[in-house]
Amino acid sequence: MQVGSSYLGEPIARVEDPRLLTGGGRYLDDLGQDAVELAVLRSPHAHARILDIDVSGAIDVPGLLAIYTYDDLSGPLAEPLPLLIPHPSISAGRTQYVLAKDEVNYVGEAIAVVVAENRYLAEDAAERIEVSYELLPPVVGLVAAREAQQLVHRDVEGNVAAHFVQQVGDAAAAIAAAPHRLSLELSVERSASTPLEGRGVLARWDTDSQRLRVWTSTQTATGVRAAIAARLGLDLGSVEVITPDVGGGFGVKIVHPWPEEVLVPMAARALGRAVKFTEDRREHFISSAHERAQLHEVEVGFDDEGHLLGLSVRFWHDNGAYLPYGLIVPIITSTQLLGPYKPAAYRVEFESLYTNTVIVTPYRGAGRPQGVFAMERTMDAIAAELGIDRAEVRARNFIQPEEMPYDHGLIFQDGRPLVYDSGDFPATLDKLKALVGWDEWPAYQAQARASGRKVGLGLACYVEGTGVGPYEGGHVQIETTGKVKVSTGLTSQGQGHQTAFAQIVADELGVAISDIEVVTGDTRRFPYAVGTFASRAAVMSGSAIALAARAARAKILRVAADALEAAAEDLEIVDGMVRVKGAPGNEIALGTVAVLSNPLRYAFDEASKAATQFAVGDPDLPPVAEDDEPGLEGKDYYSPLRSTFANGMHAVIVETDPDTAEVAILRYCVVHDCGTLINPRIVEGQIHGGVAQGVAGALYERMAYDESGQLQNASFMDFLMPYVSEVPERIEIDHLETRSPLNPLGIKGAGEAGVIPGAAVFASAISDAEGFQITAMPISPSELFELRRQHAANAAQKGTQP
Amino acid sequence: MTEQLHEVGLTVNGAAYQAEVPARRLLSDFLRHDLRLTGTHVGCEHGVCGACTVLVDGVPMRSCLLLAVSVQGQHVTTVEGLAAPDGTLSAVQRAFQECHGLQCGFCTAGFLTTITAGLRQNPEPTIEQAREMIGGNLCRCTGYQNIVAAVLRAAEIGGGDAGGE
Secondary structure, three states: OOOOOOOOOOOOOOOOHHHHHOOOOOEHHHOOOOOEEEEEEEOOOOOEEEEEEEOHHHOOOOOEEEEEOHHHOOHHHHOOOOOOOOOOOEOOOOOOOOOOOOEEOOOOOEEEEEEEOOHHHHHHHHOOOEEEEEEOOOOOOHHHHHHOOOOOOOOOHHHEEEEEEEEEOOHHHHHHHOOEEEEEEEEEOOEOOOOOOOOEEEEEEEOOOOEEEEEEOOOOHHHHHHHHHHHHOOOHHHEEEEOOEOOOOOOHHHOOOOHHHHHHHHHHHHHOOOEEEEOOHHHHHHHOOEEOOEEEEEEEEEOOOOOEEEEEEEEEEEEEOOOOOOOHHHHHHHHHOOOOEOOOOEEEEEEEEEOOOOOEOOOOOOOHHHHHHHHHHHHHHHHHHHOOOHHHHHHHHEOOHHHOOEEEEEEOOOOOEEEEOOOOHHHHHHHHHHHHOHHHHHHHHHHHHHOOOEEEEEEEEEEEEEOOOOOEEEEEEEOOOOOEEEEEOOOOOOOOHHHHHHHHHHHHHOOOHHHEEEEEOEOOOOOOOOOOOOOOHHHHHHHHHHHHHHHHHHHHHHHHHHHHOOOHHHEEEEOOEEEEOOOOOOEEEHHHHHHHOOOEOOOOOOHHHHHEOOOOOOOOOOOOOOOOOOOOEEEEEEOOOOOEEEEEEEEEEEEEOOOOOOEEEEEEEEEEEOEOOOOHHHHHHHHHHHHHHHHHHHHHOOOOEOOOOOEOOOOOOOOOOOOHHHOOOOOEEEEOOOOOOOOOOOEOOOOOHHHOOHHHHHHHHHHHHHOOOOOEEOOOHHHHHHHHHHHHHHHHHHHHOO | OOOOEEEEEEEEOOEEEEEEEEOOOEHHHHHHHHOOOOOOOOOOOOOOOOOOEEEEOOEEEEHHHOEHHHHOOOEEEOHHHOOOOOOOOOHHHHHHHHOOOOOOOOOHHHHHHHHHHHHHHOOOOOHHHHHHHOOOOOOOOOOOHHHHHHHHHHHHHHOOOOOOO
């Protein structure tokens, strides 16, 4: 790091903002103003056989350009979409066709697409297409899926897509032999990412060069590129994918290719016109992806002190109608459920089940909120059973800092051993207890109760595997103007990558942030990448960019050393000038170094004259050395052995209304350890947004499917996404920075952290306020009211028994 | 049958426009696709999220719930019209950057217009009033705490001048 330049760790304002604040953002539907538009005819039925599609009524709609159904597809376009992550436990992986073939399996499944001069006309035509169906019985919800009286896919017995078991030690024996045992049933309902901008894709086919350029609102430009090339039978080199500004992702936009991401380029090539699809809000609810729905059965054995001797968890995961993203969500639940604890023996088993509902793929947290809910409810139950303080029971089961790296003996979601790299859980808990005033709580609660108030304090701990591989890359180029151009292949959806990555480069190169431009998610700039998910962007691309900047720096110093006739190790870079340490005035601008790095035959301006053959170089050596290349660039990749593991603990104080059972949030406290903070302001912003989604998943959001598979609340009027009135006025945050030993900057990732303990911490707090255990989330006031009545009735019944 | 077109004349960010549009053309689509002022975003098309909020004669309105033909003769301000003609950001815009009041930026235009009008009505809001002011706009990224802070900060640095037309 340079003397006097330390952007890393500074809460600087984002460089993205001036553009976004003045209407200068370029989101998908802001592009392609000349494009014709595509609308999708979607299934109104959850489960039906398609008997006939009659498009004749649509033909006369003015402005109509094309209608496509399954029968119009051929070759790879007519094959099912890919199963992106094929895990060996998947026994019956089913994916949908880009347009339904013979059968539909959820309300919202694409049946036909219409291309017309604009969206209004495309919708006019779409609604004139007549489809005849033979209705089939729908399977809605986990209970019906498990009973399997009806099947989603005729050839998938029991609706079981996958059966998975993992264990370390003999949990059943350990539980049987334990002095204390408990069984819990815990459930979580569906929610969804719900970014403010839905999906969207724009494609231009260049008939002259026979090349395709696609813009899409995605979390993986390179993934979409490869998928489109494969489906359309194009060479990878003939397809470019560009991610414009993306209006939020939260997981849903990692799925690819969406049917529309294939159909729009297909239509653009066929019609020779730019074609665009912009999803509307109802479409986003019924045809993108959801997450979270799981039923869990926990059995735990523990000793008198509350030490976990054996833990056995069975759960059922609702994967929706198809399985394009494999088993990532339930595998994460099954492994991350362990949190900061070390049970002596652990067994987990799950079934992933088909239902006639929207597909399930990762939503911020990705299976962790459910796992943490199951584990933390268990911890509270143990504390209640033994009459031990809830924080104390947790502390007794913590993995200790000196046990890092800690190997759980399990395999994680990336197929690698589940080994925690770092973390100090006792210190994190101490910070949280101090922040929330844990030790003063019993007195406060007693006082509140005495005055007729119901208040509760909740606690939840989590560990989050972040920064999964396989890799990301970074490219850093110093232009002859002295400006620095940085690129990485993964995409941005509002995380402030342009700022955070520029902070890293500014420190590594000794240049001002204002001289650095960062481009993400453009396959023309960086064609090798994975994507933005699993809190991995800072860890993966941040590390790769740091390494690339170091490579560029080494070359800067080498070229400058020649020019300054000094040793490279005697040079430093300050404010864009390479100078000899302790020799004021003996310096050269970075831009000039860039000129010198590229031996020229032709001078194109004054500065470039300095690099022509008559100006530089040793006549006895080749102008570019054998092991060198022209230009002032650095490129590198970061590919870690395994994931980093961030962690944190949340506490919430709630007050439940004695009459209406409404839940008010009095305080919300977060202690968070994501290793090195690149930009604390951005990290805190991520926590704020995550906590809001945690509140949403605990108290408000659910997907209300009726028994026929109709989503009853597929609008912002009925799906209770929090406004400001539903979130805590203030979130109290403290950080711990235990660096990861796995990457050059010690980063651990922060994107998902805020949401993970949401359901668990609210269940803990409401249980504390009410005096009975909450076992199903989210919880509405009417559900809490009903639970009160049940518990009061049970208590009364017990009271009347002899 | 081609659609019947209707004349509409209105002022947007101080510039006069005359156009012919179908009766069903939404004001949001008219601004975004006919005038190419794409800073106004559409998040739900049913008037709940507030991302498409513009000022019509100074009053915040949801442009996805208005037909373009219905704003005949009126003055519309979009996010593009909030900064000064020389590009200087308004107090609300500056406060959003200072307070990290935006992440993906998609909902931001609706907040900026709403707050601009809100601060004109109430230049010195309390925190409760600031929360009330943004109570009808959805944001999925920020959790709102920094947006509330931006309202208060804008009041502080704006000195009653919220910017815009």
